[in-house]
Amino acid sequence: MTLKSVLKVEGFSKSFTLHEQGKLIPSSSNVNFEVFPGRLTALIGPTGAGKSTVLKGVYRTYIPSSGRILYRSENGNTVDLVKADEHQILGLRKREIGFVTQFLHALPRQSTEDVVAMPLFTRGVRRELAREQARKILQMLNLPERLWGISPATFSGGEKQRVNLARGLLAKPRLLLLDEPTASLDPVTTERVIELINNLKSDGTAILAIFHHPDVVDKLSDDVVRLAPPVGAESFFEEKIA
Amino acid sequence: MDKVLEVRNLGKVFGKGCSRCFDETGPKYETNICPHCGSVVAAHDVSFDLYKGEILGIMGESGSGKSTAVKNLFFDQEPSSGKATFFDEGKQYDLFSLNAAQKRHLRNHRFGMVYQNPVQGLNFNVSAGGNIAERLLMNDLRNYKEIRDRAIELLRRTEVLTERMDELPKNFSGGMQQRVQIAKALAINPPLLFLDEVTTGLDLSVQAAILDLIMEIQQERGTAMIAVTHDLGVIRLLAGRTIVMKYGRVIESGLTDQILEDPQHAYTQRLVASAL
Numbered sequence: 001m002t003l004k005s006v007l008k009v010e011g012f013s014k015s016f017t018l019h020e021q022g023k024l025i026p027s028s029s030n031v032n033f034e035v036f037p038g039r040l041t042a043l044i045g046p047t048g049a050g051k052s053t054v055l056k057g058v059y060r061t062y063i064p065s066s067g068r069i070l071y072r073s074e075n076g077n078t079v080d081l082v083k084a085d086e087h088q089i090l091g092l093r094k095r096e097i098g099f100v101t102q103f104l105h106a107l108p109r110q111s112t113e114d115v116v117a118m119p120l121f122t123r124g125v126r127r128e129l130a131r132e133q134a135r136k137i138l139q140m141l142n143l144p145e146r147l148w149g150i151s152p153a154t155f156s157g158g159e160k161q162r163v164n165l166a167r168g169l170l171a172k173p174r175l176l177l178l179d180e181p182t183a184s185l186d187p188v189t190t191e192r193v194i195e196l197i198n199n200l201k202s203d204g205t206a207i208l209a210i211f212h213h214p215d216v217v218d219k220l221s222d223d224v225v226r227l228a229p230p231v232g233a234e235s236f237f238e239e240k241i242a
Numbered sequence: 243m244d245k246v247l248e249v250r251n252l253g254k255v256f257g258k259g260c261s262r263c264f265d266e267t268g269p270k271y272e273t274n275i276c277p278h279c280g281s282v283v284a285a286h287d288v289s290f291d292l293y294k295g296e297i298l299g300i301m302g303e304s305g306s307g308k309s310t311a312v313k314n315l316f317f318d319q320e321p322s323s324g325k326a327t328f329f330d331e332g333k334q335y336d337l338f339s340l341n342a343a344q345k346r347h348l349r350n351h352r353f354g355m356v357y358q359n360p361v362q363g364l365n366f367n368v369s370a371g372g373n374i375a376e377r378l379l380m381n382d383l384r385n386y387k388e389i390r391d392r393a394i395e396l397l398r399r400t401e402v403l404t405e406r407m408d409e410l411p412k413n414f415s416g417g418m419q420q421r422v423q424i425a426k427a428l429a430i431n432p433p434l435l436f437l438d439e440v441t442t443g444l445d446l447s448v449q450a451a452i453l454d455l456i457m458e459i460q461q462e463r464g465t466a467m468i469a470v471t472h473d474l475g476v477i478r479l480l481a482g483r484t485i486v487m488k489y490g491r492v493i494e495s496g497l498t499d500q501i502l503e504d505p506q507h508a509y510t511q512r513l514v515a516s517a518l
Binding site: 016017018019020056060061062063086087089090091107108109121122 | 243479482496497499500503507
C-alpha cells in the first residue's frame with residue numbers, strides 16, 4: 001500500500017508586484033513536492049530561494065501566482081488551497097493546518113498559558129483542561145514556570161520561540177508548517193523540540209519545515225526538497241512590470 | 243457554516259445622480275464626486291458575506307465609504323441600490339425592502355451598533371443604567387428588578403463601575419461612555435453587531451481595553467461583527483477577513499494576514515507600508 005500524501009504542491013510560483021516601485025519580484029518558481037502523514041519534508045536552499053514563501057503560500061498568507069496546492073483534508077476531500085475560498089481556509093487553519101513561524105504573533109495582554117492554549121480554546125476545549133495541557137508542554141520546553149502567568153510580550157527571543165512552538169505543537173494539526181522553529185534555542189531545548197516533533201510525527205502529523213541547522217534537518221527529515229533562487233531574482237532591480 | 247449577512251452591490255449616492263456617476267468616480271479617478279452632476283458616490287457595488295462568529299474588517303481612509311456601508315445596513319441611511327439579506331433563526335430578511343416597523347424591530351431586537359461618537363449611540367438625557375433599560379424594555383423585559391439586575395450584569399461585564407450606573411453618561415470619560423455604549427448594544431444579545439471606528443480618538447490604553455472586551459465578547463457569544471476602521475492595528479487584532487475601500491469602492495478583500503503581508507492593490511500596498 002502506498003502512502004497517500006496530505007499535501008501535494010505542483011508547479012508553485014510566487015512573485016510580488018510592487019506597484020509603487022513598478023517592479024515584479026520573483027520569489028519562488030516551479031516548486032514541486034509532497035508531504036506525507038507521519039513524515040517530515042524539509043525545504044532547504046540558500047537565503048532567497050523562497051523557502052518561507054512556499055510555507056506562506058500553503059497557509060495562504062501569500063496568494064500563489066501559479067500552480068496547485070492540493071490538500072487532502074480530514075474528511076477525505078482534496079482542496080486546492082490556491083483556489084479555496086477564505087472561509088474554507090479559515091476553517092482549515094482552525095482545525096487542521098498549523099503554522100509556527102520564527103516570530104510570535106500573540107494577542108497582547110494575554111498570559112503565556114492562554115496564548116499556548118488558544119488553539120484548544122477555539123476548538124471548544126474546556127478552559128481549565130486546555131490550560132493544564134498548555135502548562136505540560138511549557139514544562140517540556142523548559143520555559144520557567146514563573147513566566148507562565150504573564151504575557152510573552154517582554155520575553156527574550158528564545159522564550160518567545162518556545163511559547164510559539166508550544167502553541168503550534170499543542171494544537172496537534174494534521175499538517176504543520178514550521179519556519180525555523182529552533183533558530184534561537186539552546187542545544188538542550190533544541191533536543192526537546194526534536195523529541196516533541198518526533199512525537200507529533202508518530203501521531204501521524206504531516207510536517208513541512210525549514211530548519212536553520214543542517215543537523216536538525218538530518219535528525220528529523222524523511223524527505224528533503226532543495227530550492228534554488230528563481231531565475232531572474234538576482235536581476236529583479238532592472239525588471240519592470242510588463 | 244452559517245451565513246448571517248449577505249450584501250450584494252450595495253450603493254449610496256448623495257445628490258440627484260446621473261447615468262455617468264459610476265463611470266468617472268472611484269479609485270481610478272481619485273474622486274467620489276461625479277464630474278457631470280456633482281453627486282457624491284459614497285459607496286458603489288459593495289458586496290460581501292458575513293458568517294456566524296466572525297469579525298469582518300472594513301478598512302479605508304475618511305471618505306472611502308466604509309461607514310456608509312454599515313449605516314445603510316443599520317438603517318441609519320437608505321441605500322440607493324443593492325440588496326442585503328439577514329439570516330436569523332431560520333428566517334431571511336430582505337433588509338432594504340422591509341417596512342419601517344420591521345426595520346425598527348431588527349434594530350431594536352437583533353442588531354447592535356457601537357458608534358465612534360457615544361452621543362449617537364447613547365441617550366444623554368437618561369442615566370447609564372437607563373440607557374440599557376431602554377433597550378431591555380423594547381425586548382419585553384418589564385420587571386424593574388430583572389431589568390436592573392441585567393443592567394448591572396452588563397455594566398459589570400463591560401467594566402463600568404456599577405456604583406455610577408445612575409449617573410448621566412455626560413459625567414463619564416470617553417472610554418467609559420464607549421463601554422456603556424457597548425453594554426447597551428449587547429443588552430439584547432444581538433447576533434449581529436456593527437462597530438464603527440469604536441476606538442478612534444481614545445487613549446491607547448483605553449483602546450486596548452475596549453478591543454480586549456470586543457474580542458472576549460466575540461469568543462463568549464460567537465457574535466458576528468463588522469468592524470469599520472482606518473486603523474491597521476485594529477484590523478490585525480480583530481478581523482479574520484478584511485475589505486479595503488477607497489472612494490466608495492471595494493478595491494481589495496481577503497484574509498487579514500494576506501491583506502497585510504501580500505496586498506495586491508497599489509493603494510493597499512501604500513497603506514500597509516505607511517503603518518507605524
